[in-house]
Amino acid sequence: MNTKLVKVDIENPDMNILGEAAEILRNGGLVAFPTETVYGLGANGLDEQACKKIYEAKGRPSDNPLILTIGDISGLYPIVSRVTPNAEKIINAFWPGPITLVLPKAECVPMTVTGGLDTVAVRFPSNKIARELIKAAGIPVAAPSANSSGKPSPTRASHVEFDLNGKIDMIIDGGAADWGLESTILDVSEDRPVLLRPGAVTQEMIEEVVGKIDVDPAVFSKPSGDIVPKAPGMKYKHYSPSARVILVTGPGENVIKTINEKAKEDAQNGLKVGIMATEQTKDSYNCSSVLVVGDRNRPETIGANLFKILRKFDFIGVDVVYSEVFDEDGEGAAIMNRLNKAAGFNYIKC
Numbered sequence: 001m002n003t004k005l006v007k008v009d010i011e012n013p014d015m016n017i018l019g020e021a022a023e024i025l026r027n028g029g030l031v032a033f034p035t036e037t038v039y040g041l042g043a044n045g046l047d048e049q050a051c052k053k054i055y056e057a058k059g060r061p062s063d064n065p066l067i068l069t070i071g072d073i074s075g076l077y078p079i080v081s082r083v084t085p086n087a088e089k090i091i092n093a094f095w096p097g098p099i100t101l102v103l104p105k106a107e108c109v110p111m112t113v114t115g116g117l118d119t120v121a122v123r124f125p126s127n128k129i130a131r132e133l134i135k136a137a138g139i140p141v142a143a144p145s146a147n148s149s150g151k152p153s154p155t156r157a158s159h160v161e162f163d164l165n166g167k168i169d170m171i172i173d174g175g176a177a178d179w180g181l182e183s184t185i186l187d188v189s190e191d192r193p194v195l196l197r198p199g200a201v202t203q204e205m206i207e208e209v210v211g212k213i214d215v216d217p218a219v220f221s222k223p224s225g226d227i228v229p230k231a232p233g234m235k236y237k238h239y240s241p242s243a244r245v246i247l248v249t250g251p252g253e254n255v256i257k258t259i260n261e262k263a264k265e266d267a268q269n270g271l272k273v274g275i276m277a278t279e280q281t282k283d284s285y286n287c288s289s290v291l292v293v294g295d296r297n298r299p300e301t302i303g304a305n306l307f308k309i310l311r312k313f314d315f316i317g318v319d320v321v322y323s324e325v326f327d328e329d330g331e332g333a334a335i336m337n338r339l340n341k342a343a344g345f346n347y348i349k350c
């Protein structure tokens with residue numbers, strides 16, 4: 001298949017191009033498009049055959065459900081059987097934006113979308129290209145991240161091209177995704193909300209709106225093989241570069257000393273080593289592949305760059321990556337959740 005790559009200006013999207021993309025979606029094809037979190041891989045969310053193509057293109061396990069995106073709040077009601085009171089509060093506070101809600105599904109939503117569950121995950125993105133495209137399509141658009149399953153999510157059109165060129169109909173290049181990590185997922189299908197995946201809308205922000213929520217244990221700990229997680233995607237290896245990622249934690253100077261020692265030892269053993277550093281620490285490492293993920297004082301820079309840097313380590317072809325860790329407060333929860341998964345919870349404490 002020939003994948004068409006088109007550039008669209010986020011400030012002033014060309015409606016002719018978005019019209020063409022919408023037509024592809026309505027006809028059962030696949031279109032990757034930018035959102036404020038990461039790039040999504042869109043298909044007609046009510047068309048089982050189209051959704052199957054998403055699983056094929058990504059190499060995604062079929063019990064890992066998709067998120068349905070809507071371009072307008074009115075798109076929610078036909079695809080859920082009930083909007084709970086907590087869902088309404090969250091919608092009023094944060095939609096459109098980077099939070100996905102899990103609700104009881106309506107009859108019309110195929111089981112291919114929900115991975116066999118009787119709930120459906122729905123998001124109303126704020127990115128202008130995404131909204132206009134979904135509105136033009138006039139259907140709910142199933143849109144998981146537009147990467148090969150297991151790889152870091154794409155935050156640039158070039159990442160999508162690298163993973164999916166030749167496997168999908170179109171890629172809309174709308175520049176870098178602002179936030180850079182996938183949406184927060186909150187299950188509001190029952191009385192007490194459960195956080196299934198941390199993201200830009202933090203636990204603290206959610207609790208200000210609906211009071212205390214539960215956090216799925218898989219968010220911060222290594223999932224055991226036999227768990228049946230509420231968010232089925234949690235049981236799969238995620239966000240990983242090909243290199244082995246090792247997180248190093250301890251007092252600042254110890255971390256730098258340990259990483260330098262390990263890097264030297266590995267290099268002597270013939271391994272190609274990468275180090276994920278911050279603006280604050282980049283000059284303290286002796287290694288040829290030191291990449292800066294962001295500024296510790298501005299965690300949003302780390303969120304925005306994390307997947308890009310993990311992909312860059314793959315591109316350079318390192319065997320092992322040593323990384324510093326970050327505070328788990330606020331938006332740090334999302335960063336550490338992804339980093340822990342990329343590393344398979346592999347830690348050195350020093």
Ligand code: AMP
Pocket residue numbers: 064065066067102114117119120121143144145182183185196230231232233234
């Ligand atoms: P992605 O679109 O790649 O960010 O992945 C979507 C994720 O949403 C899945 O991996 C699941 O963890 C989660 N998800 C989607 N639908 C549901 C659902 N009905 N219940 C719980 N989690 C869901």
Ligand code: MG
Pocket residue numbers: 144145153
């Ligand atoms: Mg994904």
